[in-house]
Amino acid sequence: MSIIQVSKLTKRYDDFVAVDGVDFKIDDGEIFGFLGPNGAGKTSTINMLTGLAKMTAGSAYIAGVDCNKDMKKVQQMIGIVPDESNLYGEMSGFDNLCFCASLYGIKKKEREKRAKELLEQFGLTNTGLKPFKAYSKGMKRKLTIAAGIIHAPKILFLDEPTTGIDVESARYIRKLVLDLNQKGTTIFLTTHYLEEAERLCDRIAFIVDGKIVHIGKVDALMQEAQQKHMMQFTIDKDAEKHKAFLEKRFVDYHIKAKNDTTITISSLPMTTLMPIMQCLEETGSTVYEAKRIKPSLEEVFVKITQTASVKTDTRKGGEAS
Amino acid sequence: MKGWIAFFNILMKDMKNYYLKPPNISWGIIFPVAWTLMFFIRSQTEVDVKAILPGVMSLSILFGTTSMLAVTITFERKSRSFERLLLAPIDLNLLMLAKTTGAILFGIVNAFVPVIFASFMVSLAQINWGVVLGSVVLIAITSTFLGLFIAVSVSEVFEAQTFSNFFRFPMIFLCGLFIPIGDLPLFLRPISYLLPLTYGADILKTAINNEGHIMLYVSFMILALFSVVLFAVSTNNIKKKWIV
Numbered sequence: 078m079s080i081i082q083v084s085k086l087t088k089r090y091d092d093f094v095a096v097d098g099v100d101f102k103i104d105d106g107e108i109f110g111f112l113g114p115n116g117a118g119k120t121s122t123i124n125m126l127t128g129l130a131k132m133t134a135g136s137a138y139i140a141g142v143d144c145n146k147d148m149k150k151v152q153q154m155i156g157i158v159p160d161e162s163n164l165y166g167e168m169s170g171f172d173n174l175c176f177c178a179s180l181y182g183i184k185k186k187e188r189e190k191r192a193k194e195l196l197e198q199f200g201l202t203n204t205g206l207k208p209f210k211a212y213s214k215g216m217k218r219k220l221t222i223a224a225g226i227i228h229a230p231k232i233l234f235l236d237e238p239t240t241g242i243d244v245e246s247a248r249y250i251r252k253l254v255l256d257l258n259q260k261g262t263t264i265f266l267t268t269h270y271l272e273e274a275e276r277l278c279d280r281i282a283f284i285v286d287g288k289i290v291h292i293g294k295v296d297a298l299m300q301e302a303q304q305k306h307m308m309q310f311t312i313d314k315d316a317e318k319h320k321a322f323l324e325k326r327f328v329d330y331h332i333k334a335k336n337d338t339t340i341t342i343s344s345l346p347m348t349t350l351m352p353i354m355q356c357l358e359e360t361g362s363t364v365y366e367a368k369r370i371k372p373s374l375e376e377v378f379v380k381i382t383q384t385a386s387v388k389t390d391t392r393k394g395g396e397a398s
Numbered sequence: 399m400k401g402w403i404a405f406f407n408i409l410m411k412d413m414k415n416y417y418l419k420p421p422n423i424s425w426g427i428i429f430p431v432a433w434t435l436m437f438f439i440r441s442q443t444e445v446d447v448k449a450i451l452p453g454v455m456s457l458s459i460l461f462g463t464t465s466m467l468a469v470t471i472t473f474e475r476k477s478r479s480f481e482r483l484l485l486a487p488i489d490l491n492l493l494m495l496a497k498t499t500g501a502i503l504f505g506i507v508n509a510f511v512p513v514i515f516a517s518f519m520v521s522l523a524q525i526n527w528g529v530v531l532g533s534v535v536l537i538a539i540t541s542t543f544l545g546l547f548i549a550v551s552v553s554e555v556f557e558a559q560t561f562s563n564f565f566r567f568p569m570i571f572l573c574g575l576f577i578p579i580g581d582l583p584l585f586l587r588p589i590s591y592l593l594p595l596t597y598g599a600d601i602l603k604t605a606i607n608n609e610g611h612i613m614l615y616v617s618f619m620i621l622a623l624f625s626v627v628l629f630a631v632s633t634n635n636i637k638k639k640w641i642v
Contacts, residue, residue, distance in 0.1 A: 090642075127485055130642055152487040163478040167415050179407035180486035182400020224482075 080105040080232060080263050081126070085135035088121045088287075095121040097287035098135065103280075108254070108264040110278035110295075112271070112378060118287040119267045120160075123234055126265075127157050140231060153181065156230035160237040160267075162217040166210035170201055170220050173209055174227055181228035188227070195223040200249075215246030222250065232263045240269060251277060271378050275299070283381050291381050298377055306347055310340045311366040312357060322360050323353065341370070404488045408496035416470050417504045425465075426504060430458035430511035447520045449609075452602030453575035454512040456595055459534065460541045460566055463505035467498060467545030468558035475640075476555065484640065494633055498542045505538030529605035529614065536621040537598035543628035544594070550635040569595045579611075594624040 081103040088096040096118040103109045113119050124130035126137055128148040137144040139151045164173040171192050178188035196205040199219045204212065212220065218238065225233060235254065239247035254277055258264055268274050274281055275295055282292040291298070312319065316334035323332050323340070330344045342353065350367045357364050416422060437450040474480040483493055516522060548561045571577060572586060573595040579587055590596050597617035604610030610617070 128641070129481060129484060149487045149489065152485060157485050159478065159481065161478060163482055165411070165415060165479055166477070168411070176407055176411055177482070180404045180483070180488065182403045182487075184403065 078105050079103060080107075080140055081109075081265070082138045083122075083126070083135070084137070086122065086125060086132060086137060087134040088118070088125060088130060089133040094287050096125070096284075099284070099287070099289050101282055101289060101292060103263060103265065106258070106261055106263055107279045108258050108266060108277050110274040110281040111265060111267045111284065112274055112281055113284035117284045119284060120236065121287075122284070123157075123236060123265070123267065127155060127234055128152055153228075154231045156225040156228065156233045158222050158225035158233065158235045158238060160240065162209075162221040164209050164217075164221060164224060167208055169206045169208055170196060170212070171205040173220065174224055177224040178227045183228060191227055195227060199223050199253075215242040218242050218246060218250065222253065226257065226262070230262065232265065233257065235264060235266045237268055238266070239273060247273075283378065285381075299371075305343045305345060307341060307343045307370045308348070308350060308353065309366075309368055309370050310342070310353065310357060310364055312338055312340065313363040313365070314338060315362070316340050319357055319360055319362050323356060326356055327353070401488055401492050404486065405492055405496040408483065408493070409499050412470065412497065412500035413503075416466065417500050422466065422504075426462060426508050427511055429461055430454065430508050431515065433457055434512040434515045447516055448522075448607055451512060451516050452599050452606050455509045455534065455602055456537060456573070456575060456599045457570060458508040458512060459505040459537045459598075460569065460595060462508040463501045463538055463541040464545035464548065464562045464566060465559070466504055467501040467542050468548040468552070468562050469555055470501075471497065471546070471549035472552060472555045472558045475549075475553070480640075490633055490636065491629075494546065494629070494636070498539075498546055498629075501542040501545060502535075502538045505541060506534055509534045509538070526605040529601060532618065533598055533601035533605065533621075536601075536618065536625065537595070539625045540594040540598065540621055540628065543625055543632060546632040547628050547635075550632050550639060569593050572596070573599050574611075575599045594621055597621050597624075 079102040081101075083099060083101050086096055086099040087094070099118070099122060101109075111119055111122065121130060125132050126139065126144060128144070128151065132145060140154050142150050142154075144151050165176070168176065174192035174195060175185075175188045178191060183191070193202075193205075196202045199222075201216060201219060201223075204216060209217065209220065222235075222238065225235075238250050238254070242250075251273060254264060254266070264277075266274070266278060278295055280292065280294050281298060282289050284290070314337055316337050316339060320332050320334040320340055323330070323342070327342070327344075329346075330342050330348075333341045335341055340357075342348075350369070354364050354367050417426075433454045437454055471480065474483075483497075484490075486493075488496075513522070544565060545562070548558055548565070552558050552561050568589075572579075572582065572590045573593050574590060575595075579590045579596070582590060597612065597620045600610040600612045601614060601617045601621075602610075604614055
């Protein structure tokens with residue numbers, strides 16, 4: 078069952094179209110990744126769904142409530158963790174959490190109980206009485222997430238939750254996202270880290286120039302990318318020279334010298350490593366390592382966003398001429 | 399009920415974070431004290447002290463409320479913590495009332511600092527305190543909503559201060575506090591009647607010295623009207639400019 082339904086969602090700022098007729102549905106209990114380059118329309122979409130921006134056209138329903146008609150009811154059900162920590166620097170972690178809970182009408186006893194629980198859950202009990210401005214980046218991020226879930230929202234909007242924080246905190250936050258999801262929270266996630274999206278999300282939408290260019294299950298996307306077989310060879314030296322030689326021998330393959338000692342090969346048909354290794358050794362190279370590599374989501378992302386940009390540019394060019 | 403829990407906590411947070419901070423308490427005391435001393439030192443008689451009291455009270459409220467509100471809201475907008483309030487399930491009118499109530503209370507307290515000083519120098523027995531309190535509350539509300547109007551119109555903290563002065567300084571000279579409106583050049587007099595402080599100061603003059611020129615109920619009604627209009631225009635501007 079869909080908990081978020083977005084149809085023909087559009088946002089225009091004067092002549093600039095930030096979001097251009099976007100459609101998608103998110104199922105209850107899903108982790109939905111919303112990916113795209115900077116300026117693609119991710120934040121504008123989130124702002125429209127959370128009440129920070131008005132829609133120019135289209136509709137959005139969250140848990141059956143029309144965002145155009147009753148945003149306050151929608152806001153009661155959702156939690157928002159913005160890309161920048163926006164809590165109050167002078168207030169302690171505990172006070173910040175209690176204050177955020179009060180904005181949702183939670184009574185004093187209950188909000189204090191929840192604040193204590195969350196501080197404990199996030200490993201912030203010892204710093205709970207310190208002012209927020211004295212927190213490290215990772216701690217700030219954790220507390221901002223805690224503030225976003227203090228009212229136990231059905232849906233959580235997470236905007237770049239691990240950007241700019243240390244590895245350990247990022248790992249902790251990813252685990253927390255999965256825990257929250259297991260407890261039934263639907264998560265709408267934007268991230269720059271493709272690996273993060275690959276690990277966390279059930280489905281992913283790619284948005285480029287305000288349009289969704291691809292939407293689907295992560296597994297399906299990866300499978301699509303995996304239709305290309307990739308290999309990587311680590312050699313002693315002169316990768317560029319050996320690449321030229323391989324290109325003559327294996328004309329259907331796409332061969333790249335990543336650096337002086339690494340060659341990558343991609344091909345549509347399934348190929349074994351041995352003929353290439355033999356060929357490299359014939360040219361006098363020493364092969365230290367040969368392995369098959371899995372195309373990353375990053376490669377899928379780059380491919381999709383580049384294709385979409387080229388299409389848009391071509392269309393714009395055509396329109397201009 | 400849920401909305402009022404949020405209202406009360408926003409008010410308490412602002413009181414604790416802004417209005418009860420030592421620098422602002424000292425501003426709240428020093429500013430009226432400075433005005434008071436400035437005028438009281440110049441005053442020679444008991445009549446003078448009472449004559450300038452409405453002016454000092456009005457200016458203390460005007461400067462205290464407009465500065466504080468315009469600066470705090472602009473500051474919260476810059477740090478994006480105001481977004482948190484806009485994203486909460488609170489009606490915008492109630493949210494803005496919560497944000498302004500702290501400044502209104504701050505203005506009311508500021509107004510009575512010069513009264514305390516005056517009480518050591520002259521007898522204040524003849525003053526109609528009911529009317530004084532009513533006018534102080536209304537001046538504080540109107541000035542705070544003027545601060546809100548300014549906060550919604552600017553994006554930087556320094557702009558808030560500059561824009562506040564654009565309204566405040568003409569008001570000092572045109573509202574009849576120090577120069578009677580009748581003594582102003584003819585072309586400036588209509589402007590005086592467009593300023594909310596003219597009506598607030600006139601009520602205080604009537605209540606303290608029985609020297610006001612405008613009927614009390616007319617001044618009260620006009621001040622109330624200014625409050626409603628400034629609040630409505632400001633919230634409408636918030637919807638237009640901040641929820642784009």
